[in-house]
Amino acid sequence: MTKQNDADVAFIQALAELLNTNDLTEVEVKREYGENDRLNVRVSKAQDIVQTVAAPAPVAAAPAAAPAAAAPVAADSAAPADPHNDPNAVPSPMVGTAYLSAEPGAATFVKVGDSVEEGQTLMIIEAMKTMNHIPSPKSGTIKRILVDDGTPVEFGAPLMIIE
Structure with a gap:
């Protein structure tokens, strides 16, 4: 792996850790290093959130973007x-x-x-x-x-x- 790739992997791992420690479901970052050199990273995790409904109804998972x-x-x-x-x-x-x-x-x-x-x-x-x-x-x-x-x-x- 090149030095830049190692840094990118460390950066992505840091984003994943940020996601978990702050109870976020998604983080997206776009970096441009030069004209034809860029890094686009989107780290997300799926969460099943069950909503309690007052009337009997099927319980469905909320969208992953819901906190x-x-x-x-x-x-x-x-x-x-x-x-x-x-x-x-x-x-x-x-x-x-x-x-x-x-x-x-x-x-x-x-x-x-x-x-x-x-x-x-x-x-x-x-x-x-x-x-x-x-x-x-x-x-x-x-x-x-x-x-x-x-x-x-x-x-x-x-x-x-x-x-």
């Missing part, structure tokens, strides 16, 4: 079974760790039943040691909170339902 942290914290019985398809879902704008309050022990930014205004902070997502406030995309009422405090979230994962 393990997507278990509902508070559920509305009339809510759609899959929050990914809910038009009122607030998607995560980034990969990171979700925090429902400004600091440990503090009151949460919002709770189920709260009325929120557009732009109001719903939660914080920590990404690369930076705390990113996640604003409400619209005014409405919090119907469901789909993540737990301190859990990892993926890009596009539903965080909350606002109606």
Whole structure:
């Protein structure tokens, strides 16, 4: 193996370790070393996530891209079974760790039943040691909170339902 190939293998192993230690399901990296020299790596793992449904129904595995942290914290019985398809879902704008309050022990930014205004902070997502406030995309009422405090979230994962 060449020196660059050894480095590439070590890089791919580091990505796999990052995947496991941060409970991610997929990581993709594209590197360009020169005009005709590039490395495209996509490391993913399949996860079977079983969703509990209130009414008797066949239990199906969720898509591999769904984070393990997507278990509902508070559920509305009339809510759609899959929050990914809910038009009122607030998607995560980034990969990171979700925090429902400004600091440990503090009151949460919002709770189920709260009325929120557009732009109001719903939660914080920590990404690369930076705390990113996640604003409400619209005014409405919090119907469901789909993540737990301190859990990892993926890009596009539903965080909350606002109606």
